[in-house]
Amino acid sequence: MEVKIYNTLTEKVEEIKPIEDNLIKMYSCGPTVYDFAHIGNLRYFVFVDLLKRTLLKAGYKVFQVMNITDIDDKIIQRANERKIDYKELAKTYEKYFFDDIKKLKILMPEKTPHATEEIPTMVEIISKLLKSGIAYKKAGSVYYNIGKYAEYGKLSKLDRRELRPGASVDIDSYEKDNSGDFVLWKGKKENEPFFETDFGVGRPGWHIECSAMSYRYLGEQFDIHTGGVDLIFPHHENEIAQSEMFCGHKTVNYWVHSEHLLVDGKKMSKSLGNFYTLKDLQEKGFPLNAVRLLFLSAHYKTQLNFTIKGLKASENTIKNINEFIQRLYSSGDGKKDISESIAHLKEEFFTHLFNNIDIVKSLARMHDIVNLANKTELDNLTRSSKSKILDAFKEFNEILLVFNLEKSEIIPQEIRSLAEERWNARQDRDFERADDIRNKLTALGYIIEDKKDDFIIRKK
Ligand SMILES: [Zn+2]
Known part of the structure; x- marks a missing residue:
């Protein structure tokens, strides 16, 4: 089955054509493990899961790599504040991250490399960029000269007039109007971990980490690269610049970005008091499958406005569908055959999913099945219509994983x-x-x- 996806680079919905037969190689930017993941992060990981399950359902094999950023400014700063080793801090939050991933039923990537274990590949890339004059050394650090890469800005549609080659930027995250030469290697500072290399003692910048890990595990060219929209600039723009000048050609075919999550219509922040982790929602008594369904239920290219009311609605949807399925099991058999309509609606569910992951329309078709069956009354439906409905829900649930479709005895x-x-x-x-x-x-x-x-x- 063909799957279409929105490519940020071309600004078009495109059919995914894998480089290698039936195999899709996918790189997903992973977490920086310095704190608990918040629900904005988790929405992105649930989207990546939906994308991966959709590709698998369409018949592709998927090899997915997701990095763990276990060295970066924020990790070092927090570890120093707590007077612990940065590795210990990163390990702790990595464990919490994977617990959340399991709780939300997100498929594990095939490979989850750690930045600190991939230094040799980063050194290889930086050395080549230095040799070819694209990178330069300054005050112990190494920078990428964006003036040397004619296509700089193509992903984030930066106006070339905004570029400031020659101005070196030391931080990893910055705004578009500060786009200058970004740091590849940060010279050693006091109270910071460091690695020894031919071009100096220090530690990697954030952007080089992903170029190195995708190159090492997926090769010079791969199919899909995912991230949240906040990573388009500068992270992915810089990744493209590094990887393409290192490999000498295009390295990623489809750039896929999921939109932000808002809470009560506002950007989530600790100071506004609208900041949630998964644990916060569990402590409020919400089941995990309601959280998963809520994250799934908005299209990935639209902002998801998270509200407690919306979460309750998801919980209700699950309860209603579970009850509907149980009534299906216990109802008598009638003569009305709706098998054909069910087959049609099931097909539409997947057609929409394969078309740029249009889950909103897919879920609407799922609800159409419930409405159609309820309208006819379950006792009037033929046994085969009912088994078609059950089969459809079993297939939907391979993607959604939120319903309980087993025949249950009455459990108090x-x-x-x-x-x-x-x-x-x-x-x-x-x-x-x-x-x-x-x-x-x-x-x-x-x-x-x-x-x-x-x-x-x-x-x-
Ligand atoms: Zn990344």
Whole structure:
């Protein structure tokens, strides 16, 4: 099946044509592990999961690399504040990050390299850029001369008049009107970790990390590069400049960026009090699948306005669909056959998904199925219509992973809550508490079976 996606570079929706047969090589900018991920970060990772699952559903193989930035200004600063080693800080938050990824049922990338373990490739790239006169040394650091790369600015559509070649920029994140020569290698400073190289003692800038890791694990050219829109400039612009001048040709075919998440219509910030991590939402009692569905439910090219009301609505949607599926199991058989309409709506769900991941329309087709079935009344539907509906939902759930489609016995709410509490304890690696709850449930006559992303509860 062909999949279309919006390419930031060409500003067009394009059909994805893999370089190698059926294999899609994808690089996803990963986390800088200096704090808990906030829901804005997590929306991006859920989008990448949706993209990957869509490509897999369309029949492609996907090899995905996601970096872990475990050395950078923010990590070093925070580690120094806490008087701990920067590696220890990075390890701690990396663990929390992967816990969140698991909780949101995000597929693990095939490879998750760490920046600190990829220094030799960064050195290789910087050395070549120095040799070819694209990079230069100044006061112990190495900078990229943006004047030497004629296409600088092509991704973020920078006006060439805005460029200031010769002005060296030492920080990793900066605004467009400060676009000068960016830093590839930062000369050694007091209280900072460092590596020894031929061109000086110091540490890598942020942008070179991704050029090095994508080159090492995906080669000189690959299919898709993902990131949040905030990474278009300067991070991805600089990545293109580094990689293309190092390899001598185009390195990425499709640049894919997901939009921001707003909270209550505003940019999320700690000072506005609208800043959430996944743990915050769990502590408010929201189930993780409601969070996943909410992140999935807006198109990736539109801003997602996160509200608690919206999260409650997602929770309700899941509850309603789960109940609908249970009524489907327990209803009697009738004579009305809607199999054809169901097949058509199911097909449309995927057609929309394959067309630039238009999940909003896909979800609308899913709700159309529920409405159509309810209109006819479930007892009037033929058995085959109902099994078509179930099959459709099973396929939708391979992408969404938020519904419970197993036929369930009637489990009292208090038992279900206990089981959920145990699942969350397991996710938080509180195995002692999880075991206590399991024993309690066994004593009450219930068995829990753990699946990869979920659990099943049934009567003994
Ligand atoms: Zn990156």
